[in-house]
Amino acid sequence: MAGGARTPFANALGAEMVLVEPGRVRIRLPYSERLIGNPDTGVVHGGAITAFLDQSCGMAVGSTLKEPRSFATLDLRIDYMKPAKPGESIVFEGECIKLTREIAFARARAFEEGGESSIAIATATFMFTQTTVP
Amino acid sequence: MELLARAIREGRKPDMAELLAAVPYCAHLGITGTVEDDRVLLRMPFGEHLIGNPVLPALHGGVIGSLLETAALVTVIWETGISALPKPVDITIDYLRSGRPITSFARARIARQGRRVVNVHSEMWQDDERRPIAGLRGHLLLPRTET
Numbered sequence: 001m002a003g004g005a006r007t008p009f010a011n012a013l014g015a016e017m018v019l020v021e022p023g024r025v026r027i028r029l030p031y032s033e034r035l036i037g038n039p040d041t042g043v044v045h046g047g048a049i050t051a052f053l054d055q056s057c058g059m060a061v062g063s064t065l066k067e068p069r070s071f072a073t074l075d076l077r078i079d080y081m082k083p084a085k086p087g088e089s090i091v092f093e094g095e096c097i098k099l100t101r102e103i104a105f106a107r108a109r110a111f112e113e114g115g116e117s118s119i120a121i122a123t124a125t126f127m128f129t130q131t132t133v134p
Numbered sequence: 135m136e137l138l139a140r141a142i143r144e145g146r147k148p149d150m151a152e153l154l155a156a157v158p159y160c161a162h163l164g165i166t167g168t169v170e171d172d173r174v175l176l177r178m179p180f181g182e183h184l185i186g187n188p189v190l191p192a193l194h195g196g197v198i199g200s201l202l203e204t205a206a207l208v209t210v211i212w213e214t215g216i217s218a219l220p221k222p223v224d225i226t227i228d229y230l231r232s233g234r235p236i237t238s239f240a241r242a243r244i245a246r247q248g249r250r251v252v253n254v255h256s257e258m259w260q261d262d263e264r265r266p267i268a269g270l271r272g273h274l275l276l277p278r279t280e281t
Contacts, residue, residue: 009194012183013162036158038219040135045159046222047203051196055186058195070187073195077226 010055013048023096025059027052028113030089042086049090049110049120050078056094057106057124064096064104071104074125081118089113102128139217147215150174150208157204163197165204174212176205176240185235193233201240202227202256202270209242210252210274218277220252225272233267236260242270250276 006017010027013034019026029035029052037045054076061071084090094108104126110119137156141148150167154160154176165178178184178201186194203225210220242256256270 007194008182008185008188009197033158034162037160038135039156039158040218045157045200045204046225047163047196047200048159050199050203050225050227051194054196054199055194070189072232073227073229075226075228076195076199077224078199078222079224080222083221 007055009051015052018091020059020063023060023064025056025063025094027056027059027092027094028089029092031087036086041083044084044086044090046078046080046120049080049084050076050122052090052092053078053094053108053110053120053122054124056092056108057122058094058126060094060096060106060108061099061104061126064099069128071126071128074103074127076122076124078120078122080120084110084119085112088115090119104128135218138211138219142215142217147212150212153208153211154204159200160204163200165201167208169212173241173243174205174208176201176208178238178240180235180237190232191235193235193238195227195229195233198229198233198238198258198268199225199227199270201238202242202258202268203272205240205242205256205258206254206270206272206274209256210244210254210276213244214247214252214276216277220274220276223251223273223275225270228269229267230269231265231267234260238267239263245271250278252276 108122240258
């Protein structure tokens with residue numbers, strides 16, 4: 001579930017909000033042992049990459065809203081281009097592509113801090129729900 | 135992975151509880167696994183650190199994705215008997231219902247196994263297996279040494 005500026009999930013893993021501007025966010029995830037998916041190599045679990053791509057997409061949508069509205073993820077597609085380098089921080093950039101009355105479309109990308117090539121890219125679709133966040 | 139290689143040397147299937155405990159991210163999320171009727175069943179008790187929306191509260195969409203992806207990975211390990219972890223190539227997650235702050239379960243099945251790539255489907259539910267809260271379709275690459 002996406003939306004709030006920070007989530008207990010992201011806090012528990014030490015993620016930092018680096019940038020929030022309308023329609024664009026950047027999250028920095030420092031490398032830590034808790035993220036490891038392959039204990040032999042120290043490579044970060046694909047699920048952790050998925051989680052922060054989801055959050056980047058959701059926050060990018062949230063950052064475009066003039067008044068807070070709650071929304072739910074309909075679907076999320078991830079392409080894993082290469083494993084994240086063990087020991088390196090990962091940067092996630094989310095962008096809201098299009099907002100309609102009921103649906104929002106977003107994209108996100110994960111890459112190594114200081115690097116250019118993508119670790120993974122994501123496409124997400126969200127639906128606004130009727131309940132409003134107080 | 136050494137514990138997978140050891141299971142193969144000893145001519146048995148790997149211990150799912152041991153495997154999940156050895157993966158730090160799965161241990162962080164609190165994912166445990168058992169095998170019932172030759173199928174892996176994952177369980178993830180609720181915890182504060184799994185929350186994405188504190189207002190509802192609801193599980194983080196990424197935590198849902200992580201459980202589904204882990205189900206896909208361990209099911210492929212269980213069914214193919216590989217000694218290294220498969221690599222995810224792409225996944226698509228459909229979110230059907232909000233993840234409530236209760237225990238979640240997940241299971242996966244191989245839809246098609248090729249020589250190098252496996253198409254796998256996972257499903258996640260909470261109190262009623264007939265009412266899944268999310269599903270995953272994805273491709274995993276098998277380790278090259280095994281083919």
